[in-house]
Amino acid sequence: MKSKLQLKSVSKSFGTVVVIDNLSLDVATGELVCLIGASGSGKSTLLRCINLLEPIDGGEIWLDDFDIAEPSLDPDPIRRRIGLVFQSFNLFPHLNVMANITLAPRRVLGTGVAEAQAHAMELLERFGLADKAKAYPDHLSGGQQQRVAIVRTLAMQPELLLLDEITSALDPELVGEVLDVVRALKDSQMTMLLATHEMAFAREVADRVCFLDEGRLVESGLPSEVFTAPREKRTREFLARVLS
Amino acid sequence: MPKAPGWLAVKNSFFNWDILVKTFPKLLSAFIVDLKIFLWSAPLIFVLSLCIALARNTRRPALFPLRLFGALYTDVLRSVPVILLVYLIGFGVPGLGLPRPYNSPYIWGTVALVLVYSAYVAEVIRAGIESVHSSQSSAARSLGLSQSDTMRYVVLPQAFRTQIPALMNFVIALLKDVALLSFIGPIEILRQANVYKSLMANFTPYVGAAIIFLCVTIPITRYADYLLARQRNERTT
Numbered sequence: 001m002k003s004k005l006q007l008k009s010v011s012k013s014f015g016t017v018v019v020i021d022n023l024s025l026d027v028a029t030g031e032l033v034c035l036i037g038a039s040g041s042g043k044s045t046l047l048r049c050i051n052l053l054e055p056i057d058g059g060e061i062w063l064d065d066f067d068i069a070e071p072s073l074d075p076d077p078i079r080r081r082i083g084l085v086f087q088s089f090n091l092f093p094h095l096n097v098m099a100n101i102t103l104a105p106r107r108v109l110g111t112g113v114a115e116a117q118a119h120a121m122e123l124l125e126r127f128g129l130a131d132k133a134k135a136y137p138d139h140l141s142g143g144q145q146q147r148v149a150i151v152r153t154l155a156m157q158p159e160l161l162l163l164d165e166i167t168s169a170l171d172p173e174l175v176g177e178v179l180d181v182v183r184a185l186k187d188s189q190m191t192m193l194l195a196t197h198e199m200a201f202a203r204e205v206a207d208r209v210c211f212l213d214e215g216r217l218v219e220s221g222l223p224s225e226v227f228t229a230p231r232e233k234r235t236r237e238f239l240a241r242v243l244s
Numbered sequence: 245m246p247k248a249p250g251w252l253a254v255k256n257s258f259f260n261w262d263i264l265v266k267t268f269p270k271l272l273s274a275f276i277v278d279l280k281i282f283l284w285s286a287p288l289i290f291v292l293s294l295c296i297a298l299a300r301n302t303r304r305p306a307l308f309p310l311r312l313f314g315a316l317y318t319d320v321l322r323s324v325p326v327i328l329l330v331y332l333i334g335f336g337v338p339g340l341g342l343p344r345p346y347n348s349p350y351i352w353g354t355v356a357l358v359l360v361y362s363a364y365v366a367e368v369i370r371a372g373i374e375s376v377h378s379s380q381s382s383a384a385r386s387l388g389l390s391q392s393d394t395m396r397y398v399v400l401p402q403a404f405r406t407q408i409p410a411l412m413n414f415v416i417a418l419l420k421d422v423a424l425l426s427f428i429g430p431i432e433i434l435r436q437a438n439v440y441k442s443l444m445a446n447f448t449p450y451v452g453a454a455i456i457f458l459c460v461t462i463p464i465t466r467y468a469d470y471l472l473a474r475q476r477n478e479r480t481t
């Protein structure tokens with residue numbers, strides 16, 4: 001299968017701290033890859049780099065047939081092709097759900113109001129949020145906010161979706177509804193790179209699991225391999241810690 | 245109070261009903277001048293302070309001079325008493341001998357107010373911008389919004405919302421400080437009261453002017469408090 005995303009020896013440091021260390025990774029079109037690893041292992045930073053929110057210090061990031069990390073490129077047209085959903089939702093508190101979702105299509109893609117709203121409504125209906133279109137983020141539960149945040153990203157029709165611990169800020173009883181969204185997206189062949197602490201979920205949905213440790217890709221493979229028979233000592237130690 | 249020995253004299257020269265009634269209409273019409281100056285300087289202040297706040301906020305190395313200018317501007321103008329600038333610009337610039345409509349202290353006094361207030365309001369706006377968490381811009385940029393759209397549709401609306409109370413305070417302060425222009429020429433309310441005081445050897449016109457200010461500023465203050473309270477409620481619910 002053709003690669004949607006190819007990371008080639010990507011490195012990123014903050015000051016003298018190396019956060020991503022010579023990391024290479026492929027994500028095929030339609031594939032769901034889960035990133036696992038301890039807190040501080042660089043999962044969020046990696047996703048922010050792929051979305052060009054952080055410049056990388058070395059290596060290449062290929063999206064289809066272009067190295068998008070090329071500094072001379074204008075990042076805005078690239079970002080709109082890659083969706084990023086944050087742990088803390090980051091909805092715009094001064095805009096209602098509908099305006100949150102339609103802002104980017106209208107301003108970035110130049111979609112007309114009616115069309116943008118119709119598309120947003122379709123997405124809201126698909127994820128059971130149609131009655132929340134006029135609500136403000138403050139008045140939604142965490143799970144609803146996160147689902148709106150996903151819808152807001154989907155409204156830009158991204159080719160690649162990056163999900164950064166999208167259930168970590170949620171009460172346990174709200175995690176399920178958000179994970180259901182990811183399952184639905186997987187069924188619709190969305191290409192996704194998902195950082196998560198939900199090992200059971202990663203095991204269930206991932207096509208491939210990648211274990212990150214101190215910015216390095218230590219091990220990657222099928223969930224059945226990585227979770228049941230990890231090859232690397234570090235992976236074993238990490239899994240022993242989080243699964244116990 | 246009424247028992248104090250000087251009460252009668254004070255009552256006569258500060259709270260003289262007849263003089264109040266006689267001078268009030270003229271004071272009121274002079275206050276229209278204050279309102280006019282206020283109404284055309286407020287939008288100018290808004291625009292100028294927004295530009296300065298944005299200039300101070302740029303992070304692009306190429307725009308560093310703009311940033312420096314913004315910093316200098318706010319530092320210098322906030323360090324000088326308002327009345328001093330009103331004098332310096334209000335008398336100084338017309339002294340250059342400009343042709344007729346442009347040599348009026350009325351214009352240049354207002355310019356002085358606009359310049360000073362822009363410095364203060366720019367700082368309020370800048371504080372507002374900084375209070376918006378960077379994750380908001382990250383979210384906007386990740387959706388593909390440009391830097392200017394992010395500022396315009398995501399950051400600034402939130403920045404202004406948090407700063408409404410502070411901005412309202414400057415609205416009230418500006419309305420009162422328009423009276424400073426009385427020192428350089430325009431027959432606004434304080435000047436008019438001053439004329440009457442000299443004419444009638446009585447201070448009641450000042451009290452009349454104070455009453456007019458109170459009637460306008462107290463409702464605005466109340467409204468500002470109301471906005472503040474509403475904002476607090478919004479945060480907690």
Ligand SMILES: Nc1ncnc2c1ncn2[C@@H]1O[C@H](COP(=O)(O)OP(=O)(O)OP(=O)(O)O)[C@@H](O)[C@H]1O
Pocket residue numbers: 014019037038039040041042043044045046165
């Ligand atoms: N803007 C920044 N400046 C300096 N250091 C940073 C910055 N962002 C992240 N780091 C550092 O980079 C390292 C990796 O952080 P990152 O957030 O990517 O980890 P993570 O795997 O997402 O962790 P978590 O599971 O807690 O979300 C950490 O040591 C963190 O302190």
Ligand SMILES: [Mg+2]
Pocket residue numbers: 043044045164165
């Ligand atoms: Mg993280």
